[in-house]
Amino acid sequence: MISKEVIFISDFFINEVMGGAEFCNDALMKLLSPDVKIASLKSDRATVQLVENNLDKFFIVANFFQLAENVKAALAKTTYVILEHDHKYVRSNNPSLYKDFLAPERQIQNKAFYKNALAVLCQSKKHAGVVQRNLLINNIVNLGGNIWNEEQLATLENNLHAEKAIKYGILQSNNRNKGMPAAIAYCQRNGIDFKLIEPKPFPEFIRDISQVETLVFFPQWLETYSRFAIESRILGCKLITNSLIGATSEDYFKLKGKELLDFIRQNNQNLRQRWIKLIDKSEIKYFPPLDLPKITVFCPLYAGQQYIEGFLKSMQEQTIFDQCELIIIDANSPENESQYIEEFMKEHENVIYKRLDYRASVMETENMAIHMATGEFFAQACVDDRHHREYLEIMSKHLHYHEDIDLVYTDCLQTKKPNETVETNSSAGDYYEHSRNEFSPENMIKCLPGPMPMWKLSVHEKCGYFDEGLSYAGDWDIFLRMVAAGSKFKKIDIPLGLYYFNSEGLSTSTENQIPRGKEEAEVFFKHKNVFGEANYNKYKNYFSQFIRNENESTT
Numbered sequence: 001m002i003s004k005e006v007i008f009i010s011d012f013f014i015n016e017v018m019g020g021a022e023f024c025n026d027a028l029m030k031l032l033s034p035d036v037k038i039a040s041l042k043s044d045r046a047t048v049q050l051v052e053n054n055l056d057k058f059f060i061v062a063n064f065f066q067l068a069e070n071v072k073a074a075l076a077k078t079t080y081v082i083l084e085h086d087h088k089y090v091r092s093n094n095p096s097l098y099k100d101f102l103a104p105e106r107q108i109q110n111k112a113f114y115k116n117a118l119a120v121l122c123q124s125k126k127h128a129g130v131v132q133r134n135l136l137i138n139n140i141v142n143l144g145g146n147i148w149n150e151e152q153l154a155t156l157e158n159n160l161h162a163e164k165a166i167k168y169g170i171l172q173s174n175n176r177n178k179g180m181p182a183a184i185a186y187c188q189r190n191g192i193d194f195k196l197i198e199p200k201p202f203p204e205f206i207r208d209i210s211q212v213e214t215l216v217f218f219p220q221w222l223e224t225y226s227r228f229a230i231e232s233r234i235l236g237c238k239l240i241t242n243s244l245i246g247a248t249s250e251d252y253f254k255l256k257g258k259e260l261l262d263f264i265r266q267n268n269q270n271l272r273q274r275w276i277k278l279i280d281k282s283e284i285k286y287f288p289p290l291d292l293p294k295i296t297v298f299c300p301l302y303a304g305q306q307y308i309e310g311f312l313k314s315m316q317e318q319t320i321f322d323q324c325e326l327i328i329i330d331a332n333s334p335e336n337e338s339q340y341i342e343e344f345m346k347e348h349e350n351v352i353y354k355r356l357d358y359r360a361s362v363m364e365t366e367n368m369a370i371h372m373a374t375g376e377f378f379a380q381a382c383v384d385d386r387h388h389r390e391y392l393e394i395m396s397k398h399l400h401y402h403e404d405i406d407l408v409y410t411d412c413l414q415t416k417k418p419n420e421t422v423e424t425n426s427s428a429g430d431y432y433e434h435s436r437n438e439f440s441p442e443n444m445i446k447c448l449p450g451p452m453p454m455w456k457l458s459v460h461e462k463c464g465y466f467d468e469g470l471s472y473a474g475d476w477d478i479f480l481r482m483v484a485a486g487s488k489f490k491k492i493d494i495p496l497g498l499y500y501f502n503s504e505g506l507s508t509s510t511e512n513q514i515p516r517g518k519e520e521a522e523v524f525f526k527h528k529n530v531f532g533e534a535n536y537n538k539y540k541n542y543f544s545q546f547i548r549n550e551n552e553s554t555t
Helices: 020-032 048-052 069-075 111-116 125-135 150-158 180-189 202-210 227-234 257-281 305-316 338-345 362-372 391-401 457-463 474-484 510-526 528-553
Strands: 006-010 038-042 058-061 079-083 119-122 140-142 166-171 195-197 212-216 238-240 295-301 324-330 351-355 377-380 407-415 454-456 489-500
Touching: 006 020, 020 038, 020 079, 020 227, 020 257, 048 069, 069 111, 111 125, 119 125, 125 140, 150 202, 150 257, 166 180, 180 212, 195 202, 195 212, 202 212, 202 227, 227 238, 227 257, 295 305, 295 362, 295 391, 305 338, 324 338, 324 362, 338 351, 351 362, 362 377, 362 474, 377 391, 391 407, 391 454, 391 489, 454 457, 457 474, 474 489, 474 510, 474 528, 510 528
Parallel strands: 006 038, 006 058, 058 079, 079 119, 119 140, 166 195, 166 212, 212 238, 295 324, 295 377, 324 351, 407 489
Antiparallel strands: 377 454, 407 454
């Protein structure tokens, strides 16, 4: 018996609900009970006081829908692990709703609770990978299996050689995840006669399953493991299924019959030893850490002394800043930004500062930075704007995992007061206009990515570089060229930045209105095929005025 005591937290236990998670939890507690003193605690009965009175205990948190937020925060003072069931890091509990299993940011929940755990214990490689890509945490453990008690294993063994009297079977279940309607529809489309396998106590249920030659099973969201799929393989059933079964990612899923049963029996003991080492010594073998591509952050600089300290602080606070490089190109600024940058560089070796001896345009410095960059991704960052601390992390996550996307962008709050922050500002929820819409070629009528895009540097191989002949509309031009070359953009669905509307800025001042309008008109007519005929007809008179004004001023 190890000395450390365990408190096992769950919404329900097996005497209340006979679900897959409850079976798994119960089997685990029984497997550990000879060596570990375990007290069960329902989630809704956990309190901050109870946690603080048991700081020396080891907490296992399984299902926790009913666990209060203040209790989750209190658990950060303890040693706790999460036994992950049913994707509780996503509000829908269904990452398969989303392309590449990557949930929109508004769907992410419980991130701090998962991050603060000693370990997040997942049930299969696929399960672990999906949790990792959504939360970007490196405290994940792949258990690589579930636990069956000896009585259940004996039942499976007793039915290994049952006669296959039923050709096709479908699991009868009102649980939408089990996909009974989809399985029935499949059989009807293919002219297959089938029998519904009714839910029964485990011995009778296994007896019925063992008589089925082929099971049709289409779960409707990602099964973290699927005990049912493993049991079916042990019993010699063929499976017609989809890609939403976590257990299929384990190497041993190719086994079947007695060979698979023996593996599961041995795996029980392996899992028992891993749990005991985890509880007793915090000995853990983590899932391979996530390695996002390197990001180059570029800041063009001119007359930015009043903003530079706040900008550098915003960069320093980025959750993955140490994994990035920051390039600052000073276009011969008349101010003294360099003293702040050089002081910052004493603590951060990933900063490259280049001061020019002439007033280069933003487009020139963009191209310089692109050619200097050693990252795979490139992020624009203006000195007077501010970034959410997870800006780089979240943007790069979506750019990395969506292989068909070349650029990601985000909503930005907008302020007219300098040096405010994303957390504390006077925007009153006002968003910067140009990045509000979802991506489409038609919506490129605005400079859609807005002020804080991130893109794959490889895109320049097909669209070229910034046009250094443009002073105001060079960003709109290159983004239109990206789309014309076939690139797709993706909008992140939460605001990750604060845009400072500087009335004296290059893209906003009234002084630059006429030359800026002329450039924008040139870009508009040049790329009219990108955003379509309807937009062209809608805006051509507006842009034509700048060309007329130019012609009138020269006659």
